[in-house]
Amino acid sequence: MAENAxxxxxxxxxxxxxxxxxxxxxxxxxxxFLKEFNWHNYQEGIDEVDAQQLQEFxxxxxxxxxxxxxxxxxxxxxxxxxxxxxxxxxxxKSEGVISLNEFRYNPNLAVGDKVEVxxxxxxxxxxxxxxxxxxxxxxxxxxxxxxxxxxxxxxxxFVKCRTKGGMIVDVFGxxxxxxxxxxxxxxxxxxxQYVNKTMEFKVxxxxxxxxxxxxxxxxxxxxxxxxxxxxxxxQLEKGQVLEGVVKNIxxxxxxxxxxxxxxxxxxTDLSWSRINHPNEIVELDQKLNVVIxxxxxDKSRIQLGLKQLSKHPWEALADTVAVGDKVxxxxxxxxxxxxxxxxxDGVEGLIHVSEMSWSTHLRSAQDFVSVGDEVEAxxxxxDREERKMSLGIKQLTSDPWTDITxxxxxxSKHKGIVRNFTNFxxxxxxxxxxxxxxxxxxxSWTKKIKHPSEFCAAGDELEVVVLxxxxxxxxxSLGHKQTTENPWDKYxxxxxxxxxxxxxIAEIVDKGATVEFNEDxxxxxxxxxxxxxxxxxxxxxxxxxxxxxxxxxxFKRVVASHxxxxxxxxIANVKAAARKAEAQAAEAKPTLGDANDALxxxxxxxxxxx
Numbered sequence: 001m002a003e004n005a006x007x008x009x010x011x012x013x014x015x016x017x018x019x020x021x022x023x024x025x026x027x028x029x030x031x032x033f034l035k036e037f038n039w040h041n042y043q044e045g046i047d048e049v050d051a052q053q054l055q056e057f058x059x060x061x062x063x064x065x066x067x068x069x070x071x072x073x074x075x076x077x078x079x080x081x082x083x084x085x086x087x088x089x090x091x092x093k094s095e096g097v098i099s100l101n102e103f104r105y106n107p108n109l110a111v112g113d114k115v116e117v118x119x120x121x122x123x124x125x126x127x128x129x130x131x132x133x134x135x136x137x138x139x140x141x142x143x144x145x146x147x148x149x150x151x152x153x154x155x156x157x158f159v160k161c162r163t164k165g166g167m168i169v170d171v172f173g174x175x176x177x178x179x180x181x182x183x184x185x186x187x188x189x190x191x192x193q194y195v196n197k198t199m200e201f202k203v204x205x206x207x208x209x210x211x212x213x214x215x216x217x218x219x220x221x222x223x224x225x226x227x228x229x230x231x232x233x234x235q236l237e238k239g240q241v242l243e244g245v246v247k248n249i250x251x252x253x254x255x256x257x258x259x260x261x262x263x264x265x266x267x268t269d270l271s272w273s274r275i276n277h278p279n280e281i282v283e284l285d286q287k288l289n290v291v292i293x294x295x296x297x298d299k300s301r302i303q304l305g306l307k308q309l310s311k312h313p314w315e316a317l318a319d320t321v322a323v324g325d326k327v328x329x330x331x332x333x334x335x336x337x338x339x340x341x342x343x344x345d346g347v348e349g350l351i352h353v354s355e356m357s358w359s360t361h362l363r364s365a366q367d368f369v370s371v372g373d374e375v376e377a378x379x380x381x382x383d384r385e386e387r388k389m390s391l392g393i394k395q396l397t398s399d400p401w402t403d404i405t406x407x408x409x410x411x412s413k414h415k416g417i418v419r420n421f422t423n424f425x426x427x428x429x430x431x432x433x434x435x436x437x438x439x440x441x442x443x444s445w446t447k448k449i450k451h452p453s454e455f456c457a458a459g460d461e462l463e464v465v466v467l468x469x470x471x472x473x474x475x476x477s478l479g480h481k482q483t484t485e486n487p488w489d490k491y492x493x494x495x496x497x498x499x500x501x502x503x504x505i506a507e508i509v510d511k512g513a514t515v516e517f518n519e520d521x522x523x524x525x526x527x528x529x530x531x532x533x534x535x536x537x538x539x540x541x542x543x544x545x546x547x548x549x550x551x552x553x554x555f556k557r558v559v560a561s562h563x564x565x566x567x568x569x570x571i572a573n574v575k576a577a578a579r580k581a582e583a584q585a586a587e588a589k590p591t592l593g594d595a596n597d598a599l600x601x602x603x604x605x606x607x608x609x610x
Contacts, residue, residue, distance in 0.1 A: 072118075072119075073116050073117070073118050073136045073139050073140060074090050074116070074117060074118075074119075075090075075114055075115070075116055075117075076088035076089055076090040076096065076114070076115055076116075076117045076131065077089045077112065077113070077114055077115075078109065078110065078111050078112060078113045078114075078115060079095065079111060080111065081100070081109065081110075081111060083100075084099060084100055085097050085098060085099055085100060086098050086099075086100055086103065086109065086115075086133075088115060088117055088131055088133075090117060090129075090131065092129060094128070094129045095129065096117065096119075096128075096129040096130060096131030097128060097129070097130060097131065098115075098117065098131050098132065098133045102132070102133040102134045103133065104158055104170075105156065105157065105158035105170050105173075105198060106156070106158075106198070107198065115133055115136075116133065116136040116137065116140060117131040117132065117133050117136050118131065118132045118133075118135040118136040118139065119131060119132075120132040120135065134173055137172050137173030138173045138174070140172065141171070141172035141173045141174045142174070144172045145171065145172060145174060145176075145203055145206065145213055146206065148202075148203045149203040149204075149205075149206050152202065153203075154200050154201070154202060154220065155171055155172070155200070155201055155202070155203065155215075156171075156198055156199070156200060156201070157169040157170060157171040157176065157178075157198070157199060157200075157201045157215060158170040158196075158197075158198050159178070159194045159195055159196065159197050159198075159199060160175070160195070160196075161195060162191050162192065162195060163177075165179060165180055166178050166179040166180045166181075166182070166183070167180075167183070167191065167194060167195070169199075169201065169215055171201065171203070171213065171215060174213055175213075176201075176203075176213035176214065176215045177212065177213070177214050177215070178201070178214075178215050178216070178217065179214065179216075181218070182204070182214075182215070182216035182217060182218045182219070183217055183218060184217065184218055184221060185218055185221050185222060185225060186247050186248075186257065187247075187248065189284075199217055200217065200220055201215035201216060201217055201220070202215065202216050202217075202219045202220055203215055204216045204219060224260075225259075225260035226260070227260075228259050228260035228261075229259075229260035229261050232258060232259055232260060232261045233261060236292060236295060236302070237292065238292055238293065238294060238295075239291060239292065240291070240292045241289055241290070241291050241292075241309070242258050242289070242290060242291075242292065243258075243287060243288070243289055243290075244256035244257055244258045244259075244263065244287070244288065244289075244290055244304075245257045245285060245286070245287050246282050246283065246284055246285060246286045246287075246288070247262060247284075248284075249278050249279055249282065249283075249284060250278070251267075251277060251278075252266065252267055253265055253266045253267050253269075253270075253278060254267075254270065254278045254281075254282055256288075256290055256304055258290075258302070261302065262302070263290065263292070263302035263303065263304040264301075264302070264303060264304060265278075265290060265304045265305060265306055266303070269293065269303075269304070269305040269306060269307055269308070270282070270306050270307060271306070271307050271346070272307050272310070272312060272313045272345065272346030273313075273332075273342065273345055273346045274332045274333060274340070274342065274348065281306070282306075288306065289309060290304040290305065290306055290309075291304065291305045291306075291308045291309055292304060292305075293305045293308070312346070312387075313344060313345050313346025313347045314346070314347055314384065314387045316344075317344060317347055317384070321379070321382070322379070322382065323379050323380065323381065323382050324378065324379060325378070325379050326376060326377070326378055326379075326396075327343045327349075327376070327377060327378075327379060327391070328343070328374065328375070328376050328377075329341035329342050329343035329344075329348075329349070329374070329375065329377070330342050330372065330373070330374055330375075331369050331370065331371050331372060331373045331375060332348065332371065333371070334365050334366055334369065334370070334371055335365065336353075336364055336365065337352060337353055337365070338350050338351050338352040338353050338355075338356075338365050339351050339356075339365045339368075339369050341375060341377060341391055343389070343391075347389070348389070349377070349379070349389035349390060349391040350388075350389070350390055350391065351365075351369075351375075351377055351390075351391045351392060351393055352390065353365045353368075355380065355390070355391070355392035355393060355394055355395070356368040356369075356392075356393050356394060357393075357394050357432065357433060358394050358397075358399055358400050358401065358432070358433025358434075359429070359432070359433050359434070359435050368393070375393065376393075376396065377391035377392060377393050377395075377396070378391065378392050378393075378395040378396060379391060380392045380395070394433070399433070400431060400432070400433040400434050401433070401434070401471065401474055404434070404469065404471055404476075405469065405471065408430065408434070408466050408469065408476065409466065409469070410466050410467065410468065410469055411465065411466060412465070412466050413463065413464070413465050413483060414430055414463075414464055414465075414466070415430075415461055415462070415463055415464070416428035416429055416430045416436065416461070416462055416464055416478070417429050417459065417460070417461055417462075418456050418457065418458050418459060418460045418461075418462060419435065419458065420458065421451070421452045421453055421458070422452070423451065424439060424440055425437050425438050425439045425440050425442075425452060426438045426440075426443070426452045426455075426456065426462075428462055428464055428478055430464075430476075434476065435476065436464065436466070436476035436477065436478040437475075437476070437477060437478065438452075438462070438464065438478045438479060438480050439477070439479075440452055442467070442478070442479035442480060442481055442482065443455050443456075443480050443481060444480070444481050445481045445484070445486050445487055445488060445520075446487060446488070446519075446520040446556065448556070462480055463480065463483045464478040464479060464480055464483065465478065465479045465480075465482040465483055466478060467479045467482065487520055488520075488553045488556065489553075491520070491521060491551075491553075492551065492553050495517070495521060495548050495551055495558060496548065496551065497548055497549065497550075497551060498547060498548065499547070499548050500545050500546065500547050500548075500565065501517055501545070501546055501548070501560070502543065502544070502545050502546075503515035503516065503517050503523070503543070503544070503546055503560075504516075504541065504542065504543045505525075505530075505538050505539065505540050505541060505542050505543075505544075506522070506540070507540065508539070508540050509524075511526065511527055512524055512525050512526045512527050512529075512530065513525045513527075513530060513538065513540070515546060515560060517558075521558055522558070523546065523548075523558040523559060523560040524557075524558070524559050524560075525538075525546065525559075525560055525561065525562065526559070526561070528563065529549075529560070529561035529562060529563045529564065530562060530563070531562070531563045532544075532562065532563075532566075533566045538562060544562050545562065545565050546560035546561060546562050546565070547560060547561050547562075547564045547565050547568070548560050549561045549564060
């Protein structure tokens with residue numbers, strides 16, 4: 001503005017200096033003045049310019065100056081860079097200024113670089129031309145993005161910040177989305193490491209309706225990896241040793257990046273020693289050498305090994321180790337059938353559960369040892385070719401069956417602990433390694449037991465008597481009821497046949513009823529023997545007399561009858577009456593002797609003797 005005012009002042013002064021002589025000349029010679037008067041200058045306000053000079057001027061303007069329209073993007077040159085701004089020459093009246101914040105995506109901006117700009121303010125308060133690179137980029141950005149998507153062109157982008165599921169990237173001034181899965185071929189554990197970085201990307205998707213752009217850095221890496229992958233796969237051989245990087249760790253193994261090709265080390269091929277998880281051996285991003293064990297025909301699945309690079313521990317096992325030696329080791333695995341003991345790195349032996357105790361009653365290995373326990377054992381078998389070793393713990397102590405006949409002779413009484421049940425009996429431990437079996441029939445003289453758990457519980461102490469002893473078979477037969485007298489010996493006399501006892505009907509059962517004469521004797525009354533003298537039957541809770549009609553000591557069976565009591569009395573009365581009648585009849589009837597005497601008298605009379 002100041003510059004324009006100054007120019008107007010100069011032009012006014014020049015006009016004043018010219019005006020005086022012209023007026024005087026017009027007054028002196030009007031005709032000449034009109035003839036020579038510059039009508040073009042008067043109408044246009046400027047002198048007429050020669051056509052050739054005008055063409056040359058327009059050419060220079062076209063070559064050296066730009067049309068500073070607000071909506072047109074022009075190209076400028078960086079002529080100077082300060083701490084905060086970049087000075088851009090666009091061949092205009094003056095140079096423009098752009099904040100360096102608009103070039104954050106391009107930290108390598110230098111003097112001489114060509115940049116696209118848009119006129120933001122022709123003249124600010126200081127008369128300065130203000131340009132915008134960001135606005136220019138936005139105008140051109142979509143054209144560039146669309147073109148990059150169509151041609152597959154690699155573009156630079158500035159990672160601005162993290163967002164849910166990925167990152168926000170500035171590409172040509174447009175905010176594009178970079179999914180987390182498209183950052184790298186390997187899993188990303190720290191997204192923040194990429195913030196404020198400039199990276200190369202490939203435009204993979206554009207949504208014109210919502211103005212969304214999706215970019216990928218992984219696609220560029222995969223393209224390079226594919227080339228490397230073909231080279232590596234073509235050179236793969238079994239037994240080949242390669243360097244790789246731990247890419248992922250799972251519970252079943254480790255995935256190794258061999259430079260574009262992934263291989264798997266199964267957990268069993270990580271170490272000669274037994275491990276619970278691969279992270280005990282390796283960690284993410286660790287570099288290590290691996291050996292190729294196998295691969296499929298197209299070499300897409302590669303099986304790798306790590307432990308194969310070291311000598312097998314069995315080969316390093318000392319030659320002096322032999323059967324019968326005592327060894328120490330740590331319990332590494334427990335199964336129902338036994339425990340595996342690591343006696344040296346990578347050398348394991350099995351202690352079968354039968355070799356953990358002298359007891360013939362097998363239990364679970366967990367009852368004896370736990371994982372991590374340090375144990376001492378004796379080598380029972382050793383096969384170096386098969387790499388197998390069996391161990392025993394019970395061999396560290398003397399066999400309790402050695403003097404079993406002296407300690408537990410037949411007929412001797414002892415106390416033991418109930419350890420386990422079967423359907424047919426109870427296992428009782430007399431001491432460690434000495435178990436005996438009480439058959440269900442030897443638990444009680446009087447109780448009818450369907451299952452041993454009805455009689456006792458695990459951990460109970462029972463008094464027992466040794467009934468049988470098989471030293472060779474390591475079997476001990478015990479009895480519990482034999483520790484007391486058999487009450488049925490007494491009951492055999494007390495409840496003999498035809499004896500009468502008073503009792504109360506306890507239960508009405510199928511085909512009869514039961515009567516409890518004492519805690520041991522429960523007699524069965526058949527239905528027909530429940531009939532009373534009046535013809536009715538006894539009911540539950542009624543008390544009456546009963547006659548024993550059956551007693552079986554062996555099967556502990558007692559059968560009684562109420563009906564037999566009054567029927568027996570009736571029969572006895574009938575029999576007595578019959579006997580009396582017979583006696584009376586006998587007295588009234590003549591005897592054979594009397595008949596003889598009468599016949600003799602008659603004969604004598606007939607013979608005339610009298």
